[in-house]
Amino acid sequence: MVMACVDLPKAADSSSVPIPPPLPSKSDGHQKRYRNDAAPEHTCVPTATRDMWDRLFNDGYKANVVIYTDNGGIVYAHANIIGTASSVIKGMLKQAKKHGKWYTISIRGVPHEAVRVFIRFLYSSCYKKEEMNEYIMHLLLLSHAYVVPQMKRVCEWHLEHGLLTTENVIDVFQLALLCDFPRLSVISHRMIMKHFKELYATEAWTAMKKSHPFLEKELRDSVFIEENARKERIRKRNEERIYSQLYEAMEALVHICRDGCKTIGPHDKDLKPNHATCHYEACKGLESLIRHFAGCKLRVPGGCVHCKRMWQLLELHSRVCADSDQCRVPLCGNFKEKMEKQSKKDEVRWKLLVKNVLGSKKIGASPFFLPVTSSSSTMS
Incomplete structure (x- = not known):
């Protein structure tokens, strides 16, 4: 498309500016250029x-x-x-x-x-x-x-x-390696990993095992490696979710013992009927656990599963608490004293848990808890 330049007078008003030509339409006869993300034209x-x-x-x-x-x-x-x-x-x-x-x-x-x-x-x-x-x-x-x-x-x-289908992917993968198609070999390899169980029983896989036994072994090994990596990713995600939930439980525990939440709170505060909506998701389950703990007759550690869980939360809180003297959570100071009498093995286990729990909330951490750097230094 030929473009022409027009010199306008310096003192010309807006009405003298010529109307620009319309944009070219798809029917102007210009051929489409190739694009990396578009399908190649047939011609x-x-x-x-x-x-x-x-x-x-x-x-x-x-x-x-x-x-x-x-x-x-x-x-x-x-x-x-x-x-x-x-x-x-x-x-x-x-x-x-x-x-x-x-x-x-x-x-x-x-x-x-x-x-x-x-x-x-x-x-x-x-x-x-x-x-x-x-x-x-x-x-x-x-x-x-x-x-x-x-x-x-x-x-x-x-x-x-x-x-590329499950019917030809094994042949394509071998051909891609033979004929130097790096991108195609990666794509076909991904499909083989995804449909391994289905492809392993096919005649094409058997033929590959006979003609290229080393390649077939590499594929099987890569499947096992990928499966183990997938399981490891799931395990880490589950661990991160648990640590995050424990951190939220620690925040909710401080919130309940300091300010009160709905129908439960410190003994020296009156709860208002129109108490503001709680923003701690862990409060609901924690309230039930605290009520059980307060009324259970088997409150000793190991006597009741629910009470044992509450003892563990209280001890965890004492280990992440930044100031036990000002803390309103029950038994916080007692557990601080108990730490000195624990075995080295238990101490290492608790320190690792504290590090992971505090590390799950690196941004916007609670001022009532130890900073992540402090918890990390205690591990050394």
Whole structure:
């Protein structure tokens, strides 16, 4: 699209400014450019040019190359076109025997139609969707063997966006490693990891085990490594959630003993009927636990499961509490004194728990608890 620049008079008012031309529409005839995140077009040239190249290939006008394929098939082509499109074919033509005006070369090991689709692509970079669907594996191999990067990218894109299935993923993975398709090998490897149990029982897996036993073993090992890593991630997430819940319980315990919450609170404060809504989610369960602890007749540690849990929370609080002298939580000072009489093994276990609990809330930590740095230093 040609753009023109117009010099406006310096004293011109806004009414003299010309109206800008409209934006170009999709029907202006400009070809779409390739985008990394978009599907490759079936052609990147005008239709008339594409049709001319197709006629040149299909009619074989002044063709001078005979390509022999499997099952006695023959494809006619033009040496200057296919030699320019592929450096490997160019080298084959230089070494080919010439019979009159004809060069003769062979492309075998793949179906005749796949060779025909491949040669047609060298003319115009065109292909039909149904041909790509049917011969994708053969075209992938041909694009690598004859060094045609454009077809290589097209095949890789189609496999990534729909043609890679559990039926062909094992073959694609092996071919990707053999033919230097790093992105495709990663994508196919991920699919194998995801559907390992299903693929392990297939004939393709058995064939790979016979032809490439080392590769098959590496795949099995990577599955086990990934599974162990997944379990470790789940374990860490569960631990982090527990530590976070314990931190919230410590905050709720201080809140209940200092300010009171709904129907429970310190003995020297009167609870108001219209008490403000509590923002501590742990308060609900903690209130029930405190009420049980206050009325239970087996309040000794080990006598009642619920009371034992309450004793543990009280001791944990005493270890994270920043100032036991000002603390309103019961038995906080008593547990501080008890720490000096504990065994070294129990002390190490408690310090590790304190470190993890305080570490779960590194931002916006409560002023009533020890800072994370202090808890970390106590571990040394």
